[in-house]
Amino acid sequence: MGTFKAIVIDKDKSGQHVERRDFDEADLMEGDVTVQVTHSTVNYKDGLALTGKAPVVRRFPMIPGVDLAGIVETSSHPDFKTGDPVILNGWGLGETHLGAYAEKVRVRGEWLIHLPKGLTAFQAMAIGTAGYTAMLCMMALERHGLRCTRGPAIVTGAAGGVGSVAITLLARAGWHVIASTGRTHEADYLKNLGAAEILDRSELMGPAKPLAKERWLAGIDIVGTHTLANVLSMTRYGGAIAACGLAGGMDLPGSVAPFILRGVSLLGIDSVMAPRALRLEAWSRLARDLDLEKLDSMTTSITLDQVMEAGREIVEGRIRGRVVVELG
Known part of the structure; x- marks a missing residue:
């Protein structure tokens, strides 16, 4: 037994503290x-954990980080042996179980x-929970x-990780994609990814009309609150919106009108506890269907020492696309 480098979150009477230590x-x-x-990677949830902006961490001390890619060192599980390359998303990693910002x-x-x-x-961590969630949607x-x-x-939230x-x-x-963002200066970036139209998020931020x-016809929402309510009110008859995030808030101040007058469906997406069969299907589809050149264009990399700052930046909406943490 020895020590290894990790980002550790702890808490005392004065509040939450984050440090890199052995x-x-x-x-x-x-x-x-x-x-x-x-x-590993930096998702919005990781940013919330690192900054304490939301109660993501459920035990202390905690090593945050909800995604990992690595090599099996030891195993008593029949499906894995020493040397196997593996990935992990969710299952309480970085929340209730010591997570991925560690060697x-x-x-x-x-x-x-x-x-x-x-x-x-x-590439797997450039995809990460964000891309895996997008595929589930x-x-x-x-x-x-x-x-x-x-x-x-x-x-919605188009310039972030899930959105990208x-x-x-x-x-x-083959979809005609409308990208809603508060960072309209990122229009060229979004169009390079495949967006056909850019919609300023301000058009979706006010109180929603019932209809x-x-x-x-369809949508993927990362924002929640008034944005999701507006998106639902503008969805065509028989359409559906997949909701997977709460970057704007957890509430849904809308109306039942889209559901009962237009037959609109709201599809809830959970990536943390998704069954194994669904995970395998999603990752198989990502490996087959995702344009890896586009993935590369939206990805930057950092070291473990830079994770805490990246966590602050993603919560403040200052990170575009995906961030990979290189520990190897």
């Missing part, structure tokens, strides 16, 4: 697989999946029977 391997939590972490983790084998063929560890819209030939799709990948996936599948002019 962590004792003997203090890792129970699990049947130990993984040497080579890459080593110990986890339950059923939480892991093998690194999908066709992806490097770096797209799959939900497809299961609902929606097709790009019937109308456009809107993506969602635009890329939808555009490649407004029909504008899109």
Whole structure:
């Protein structure tokens, strides 16, 4: 047993404290697989945990980081052996179980999946929970029977991680994508990813009418609150919106009118506890369907030492696209 570098969140009477320090391997939590972490990423949830802006962390001390890619060091789980490249998203990592901003983790084998063929560890973390969630949203819209030939799709929070990948996936599948953002100066970036139109988020931020002019058939919403209420009020008859985020707030100050007068559906997307079969399908689709050149264009990389600042920046809306943390 030795020590390894980690970002650690602790809490006392004066509040939450975050520091990079050595962590004792003997203090890792129970699990049947130990993984040497080579890459992680920075999601909005990670930013909330690092800044304490929301009660993401449920035990202290906590190593944050909800995503990892790495190499199996030791395993007593039948599906994994030493040397296997693996990834992990969710399952309480960085919330209730010591997370990915560390050189080593110990986890339950059923939480892991093998690194999908066709992806490097770096690319898998460029996708991360954000891109994986975007794919879950797209799959939900497809299961609902929606097709790009019937109308456009809107993506809110478009310049963020989920939004950037969602635009890329939808555009490649043939959708006319409307990108809603408060960073209209990022229009060229969003159009390069595949957005056909840019919509200033201010158009969706006021109180929503029960029903407004029909504008899109489908959507992926990362924002919540008034934005989601407005998006629903403008959804075409029989359309659906996949909701996966709360960057603007947890409330939904809208009306039942879109649901009962236009047959609109609100599809809730959970990425944390999604069943294994759904995870495998989503990651297989990402490896096959995501334009990796577009993924590269939206991705930057940082070191473990830069994670705390990145957490502040993502919560403040100052990060575009995806950020990979390189630990290897």
